[in-house]
Amino acid sequence: MFSHVFVSVTDFERALTFYSAVMDSLGIERRFCEREKPWAGWHSAGRARPFFVICKPYDGQPHEAGNGQMIAFAATDRAKVHAAHRAALEHGGSCEGPPGLREQYHPHYYGAYFRDPDGNKLCVACHEPAEGGSVKRP
Numbered sequence: 843m844f845s846h847v848f849v850s851v852t853d854f855e856r857a858l859t860f861y862s863a864v865m866d867s868l869g870i871e872r873r874f875c876e877r878e879k880p881w882a883g884w885h886s887a888g889r890a891r892p893f894f895v896i897c898k899p900y901d902g903q904p905h906e907a908g909n910g911q912m913i914a915f916a917a918t919d920r921a922k923v924h925a926a927h928r929a930a931l932e933h934g935g936s937c938e939g940p941p942g943l944r945e946q947y948h949p950h951y952y953g954a955y956f957r958d959p960d961g962n963k964l965c966v967a968c969h970e971p972a973e974g975g976s977v978k979r980p
Contacts, residue, residue, distance in 0.1 A: 912963040
């Protein structure tokens with residue numbers, strides 16, 4: 843469905859540190875990083891689209907976080923939800939909802955919500971049942 847998703851940032855190096863930690867915790871590989879532009883991108887499994895890209899706004903205007911906008915990354919298990927949330931908070935993010943089961947979405951929806959240092963809202967969600975009936979914590 844998607845070719846790529848761009849998220850603008852104010853401080854590229856700060857954002858690169860933040861997103862590298864979150865993506866590493868999810869096992870998502872960085873495809874490119876060009877500090878001189880500046881932009882960096884990560885790709886889906888198998889080096890396929892969609893790409894997730896961070897960059898400064900193309901028009902040169904200041905970054906503004908959108909109200910009501912959110913990007914959700916898929917996690918293969920609940921431990922990765924915890925790891926990504928922890929990585930986000932350790933690298934300048936702020937909590938918008940701790941890891942937990944949110945059955946109002948569906949019986950196995952396990953997610954965490956946070957904002958990056960520029961205020962962009964993100965989610966990491968696992969849609970699989972817990973292994974062995976309990977949450978694995980890293």
